[in-house]
Amino acid sequence: xxxxxxxxxxxxxxxxxxxxxxxxxxxxxxxxxxxxxxxxxxxxxxxxxxxxxxxxxxxxxxxxxxxxxxxxxxxxxxxxxxxxxxxxxxxxxxxxxxxxxxxxxxxxxxxxxxxxxxxxxxxxxxxxxxxxxxxxxxxxxxxxxxxxxxxxxxxxxxxxxxxxxxxxxxxxxxxxxxxxxxxxxxxxxxxxxxxxxxxxxxxxxxxxxxxxxxxxxxxxxxxxxxxxxxxxxxxxxxxxxxxxxxxxxxxxxxxxxxxxxxxxxxxxxxxxxxxxxxxxxxxxxxxxxxxxxxxxxxxxxxxxxxxxxxxxxxxxxxxxxxxxxxxxxxxxxxxxxxxxxxxxxxxxxxxxxxxxxxxxxxxxxxxxxxxxxxxxxxxxxxxxxxxxxxxxxxxxxxxxxxxxxxxxxxxxxxxxxxxxxxxxxxxx
Ligand code: 4AD
Ligand code: MG
Numbered sequence: 001x002x003x004x005x006x007x008x009x010x011x012x013x014x015x016x017x018x019x020x021x022x023x024x025x026x027x028x029x030x031x032x033x034x035x036x037x038x039x040x041x042x043x044x045x046x047x048x049x050x051x052x053x054x055x056x057x058x059x060x061x062x063x064x065x066x067x068x069x070x071x072x073x074x075x076x077x078x079x080x081x082x083x084x085x086x087x088x089x090x091x092x093x094x095x096x097x098x099x100x101x102x103x104x105x106x107x108x109x110x111x112x113x114x115x116x117x118x119x120x121x122x123x124x125x126x127x128x129x130x131x132x133x134x135x136x137x138x139x140x141x142x143x144x145x146x147x148x149x150x151x152x153x154x155x156x157x158x159x160x161x162x163x164x165x166x167x168x169x170x171x172x173x174x175x176x177x178x179x180x181x182x183x184x185x186x187x188x189x190x191x192x193x194x195x196x197x198x199x200x201x202x203x204x205x206x207x208x209x210x211x212x213x214x215x216x217x218x219x220x221x222x223x224x225x226x227x228x229x230x231x232x233x234x235x236x237x238x239x240x241x242x243x244x245x246x247x248x249x250x251x252x253x254x255x256x257x258x259x260x261x262x263x264x265x266x267x268x269x270x271x272x273x274x275x276x277x278x279x280x281x282x283x284x285x286x287x288x289x290x291x292x293x294x295x296x297x298x299x300x301x302x303x304x305x306x307x308x309x310x311x312x313x314x315x316x317x318x319x320x321x322x323x324x325x326x327x328x329x330x331x332x333x334x335x336x337x338x339x340x341x342x343x344x345x346x347x348x349x350x351x352x353x354x355x356x357x358x359x360x361x362x363x364x365x366x367x368x369x370x371x372x373x374x375x376x377x378x379x380x381x382x383x384x385x386x387x388x389x390x391x392x393x394x395x396x397x398x399x400x401x402x403x404x405x406x407x408x409x410x411x412x413x414x415x416x417x418x419x420x421x422x423x424x425x426x427x428x
Pocket of ligand 1 (some may be wrong): 162181182183184205207213214215216217218220222223351352353354355356395396397398399400401402413
């Protein structure tokens, strides 16, 4: 038998086909057995009449969900069947039997988490992982097309970067080491070599927060470019996001439907995205009944509300007060006291991207560090980026799982990563 995928078989639509996969559903009587088979591409119903399979009937009758089989048969259109087609089987080979599969629709989140390695076989998860893969690939493609070099930083580092309290510490041959929280410090140095750089890599945050939008290990898409200003930075962010969405719409229609994504909403995404300042955003919130003062930080519920108030679409919020920003964000000379920074907010999710034009001046950075009582310690090498030919530069970080969850319309990023790590889960 020469096998084709179920999707290919459906595209063929008639004649003899050979397919293989895992049993998704089964039912039958002592005269006929119906099996819905799945592979990574689709599902299809297969009919086994007993009279054709008398010799193998006992084995066929015993088949359970998730057993693996190879089948040959005639495919034809059948509007009543799950994918609109049905195969009338002429041959079957049972490849791997299955015990009673420990996944069913009555399992709670905790048990599904324990059995994550098996739950990944579900249509929802398979489809989500395919969408994730397409998104990643599209982002790589976009960056290469725009002249960025992919370059990695280590995951093990001698010092923390984004903030001390949220860092995982580990024992490195008797010395302390930390799991990286961001690629940025490395990037701000090597852009002096490669000019425009990006990476897609795991970042780690020891945050105890159990929100649907946090995991302790997430995939971080980070970008940094020499000679880039805030507007260039935002253009790359919105360009890359729209490109990835277009690509997924083109290539993953089946998967988008399987996860129940809002395809019409995805089609509406077009760069440029709306831009507002932090000050305007505060006003907008207060007009809608929130009680915020200038200087307050947005929580995720304010962020989600803002995306909703601004047309239920992506919105860039720029110029946060410096007091809310890290020492490396630049100050806007046109709006002193505010940053050349942005957060990109997504409806239903909140913050999805965080970026800025960086402060290029060593003296100003040193002042900011002093004011915030931060001692860079073992990270002092970072400042070499400002000591040897500092240039204007900008960059951002995007949480891949937040992006994928938003595309799929999920209400948690845990379904946008194969094996989510949370404060209460480190296995499987
Ligand atoms: O806002 P963050 O902490 O910014 C940085 O790390 C910068 N160094 C990025 C840069 O400029 N290169 O993280 C960036 C993004 C957030 O907007 C969010 O989407 C995601 O990373 N993120 C998380 N995603 C899932 N779980 C977590 N615990 C996350 N923490 C941040
Ligand atoms: Mg942030």
